[in-house]
Amino acid sequence: MNSVTPFSNQASKTDLYRQICEQLQQLIGGERDFIANAANTAALLFHSLQDVSWVGCYLRQGEDLVVGPFQGKPACSRIPVGRGVCGSAAESEETVIVPNVSEFPGHIACDPASASEIVVPLLNWGKLIGVLDIDSASLNRFDEDDQEGLESVAAILLASQPTDDLPDLSQTAID
Numbered sequence: 001m002n003s004v005t006p007f008s009n010q011a012s013k014t015d016l017y018r019q020i021c022e023q024l025q026q027l028i029g030g031e032r033d034f035i036a037n038a039a040n041t042a043a044l045l046f047h048s049l050q051d052v053s054w055v056g057c058y059l060r061q062g063e064d065l066v067v068g069p070f071q072g073k074p075a076c077s078r079i080p081v082g083r084g085v086c087g088s089a090a091e092s093e094e095t096v097i098v099p100n101v102s103e104f105p106g107h108i109a110c111d112p113a114s115a116s117e118i119v120v121p122l123l124n125w126g127k128l129i130g131v132l133d134i135d136s137a138s139l140n141r142f143d144e145d146d147q148e149g150l151e152s153v154a155a156i157l158l159a160s161q162p163t164d165d166l167p168d169l170s171q172t173a174i175d
């Protein structure tokens, strides 16, 4: 049975993400099912990162993002691409860091306690298949070190199975 190794609170963010990436590789490297790997990625991050209230994936279905494996309180089921923080990251295909969600136009408040957020697009050979979304109840929780670490996490998740095992997201291309 897999377990999450507790990481040192003294570790720098860079070290913490290095440890998370090593553990994620061990956790999902032998499994090819995308949903299983996304679920374990969300659980590992939720229990490894301090001060986060929600961690999960939204997976693209045509012009929508549909909630996938996550840890945290129940969340919005469906977000149109282009709306909210998740939809903006999906549309731009760039990581979006929001220091204060109340100042982000169109922010979708699934959890009123959420104060800051980071969303990393999941790109499979250039095609958007979803986003990795992390919320915090603290303002300014996420910075460029989180972006770098979480983009590495996303790369490990995407690399853990062959492209033809990924969810069929081919209904509509976003150009």
Ligand code: SME
Pocket (backbone or CB within 6 Å): 054, 075, 076, 079, 083, 084, 085, 086, 087, 106, 107, 108, 109, 110, 111, 114, 117, 133, 135
């Ligand atoms: N706040 C997000 C919605 C998803 S939840 O945070 C889980 C957004 O604006 O896209």
